[in-house]
Amino acid sequence: MTGVAxxxxxxxxxxxxxxxxxxxxxxxxVWSVARGFRLSASDAAxxxxxxxxxxxxxxxxxxxxxxxxxxxxxxxxxESINLLRRRERPADGVTFAGLxxxxxxxxxxxxxxxxxxxxxxxxxxxxxxxxxxxxxxVIEPPRGGYGxxxxxxxxxxxxLGPTRARCLSALRDALTGSGARS
Numbered sequence: 001m002t003g004v005a006x007x008x009x010x011x012x013x014x015x016x017x018x019x020x021x022x023x024x025x026x027x028x029x030v031w032s033v034a035r036g037f038r039l040s041a042s043d044a045a046x047x048x049x050x051x052x053x054x055x056x057x058x059x060x061x062x063x064x065x066x067x068x069x070x071x072x073x074x075x076x077x078x079e080s081i082n083l084l085r086r087r088e089r090p091a092d093g094v095t096f097a098g099l100x101x102x103x104x105x106x107x108x109x110x111x112x113x114x115x116x117x118x119x120x121x122x123x124x125x126x127x128x129x130x131x132x133x134x135x136x137x138v139i140e141p142p143r144g145g146y147g148x149x150x151x152x153x154x155x156x157x158x159x160l161g162p163t164r165a166r167c168l169s170a171l172r173d174a175l176t177g178s179g180a181r182s
Contacts, residue, residue, distance in 0.1 A: 004143070008065035023052065025145055026072050028161065029137075033076035036138060043083060050079045069145045122174035129153075130167035137164055 002010075002021065010018035030051050034044035054075050062071065123131060133153060137160070142148040150157040 003066075004068050004145075005065040008059065008062055008068060012060045012062075022055075022068070026069060029069055029141060029145060030072055030076045032137065032164070033073050034080050037077075037080040037084065039080060039083065047076055047079045047083060051076045054079070066143045069141050069143055073141045118175065122171055125174040126167060126170045130163075130170055133160070133163055134167050134171070 002018075004022075004025075007018045007022050007025075011022055027048070030048050031044060034047035034051075037047075039047060051072060055072065062068065064071075123134070126134075133149075136142060136149045136152060142152070144151075146157050146160055149155075150160060153160075155163065
């Protein structure tokens with residue numbers, strides 16, 4: 001198995017096979033970050049494409065190729081947020097009431113803090129195994145991608161996706177109050 005630094009270097013030099021390996025290795029991560037923002041499949045595909053475009057634009061500038069997974073996750077998060085922001089605000093910067101938008105509404109920060117607190121409360125209700133998996137896949141993605149996550153958790157790589165889906169379902173249940181544990 002080729003290391004990430006070697007793949008990045010080869011892809012930057014124009015090696016199509018290295019590029020294909022990078023995409024195959026990290027496509028699931030990019031997709032899961034976009035879907036984590038509850039984007040539709042088509043919007044998640046747009047975010048994925050933009051994320052890969054940003055990588056093409058910056059491939060030769062990546063300072064720490066071993067952290068490519070974290071770079072891709074951060075880029076996918078940023079592109080997801082940008083897509084959501086474009087949807088929230090009219091293109092001309094004018095609100096529907098005809099007034100110029102001067103930033104978040106009063107209390108917006110408080111609402112975000114309450115939402116975050118509710119999410120962490122629900123996160124504390126799911127199993128330790130799910131917490132560990134979600135922490136490694138979403139919150140603090142390791143440099144080695146799915147392979148490293150599988151090694152850390154002692155799980156086969158192929159079971160990460162289905163287990164992640166069950167854990168996200170358990171988190172969703174905890175958020176809605178059904179309190180199901182996984």
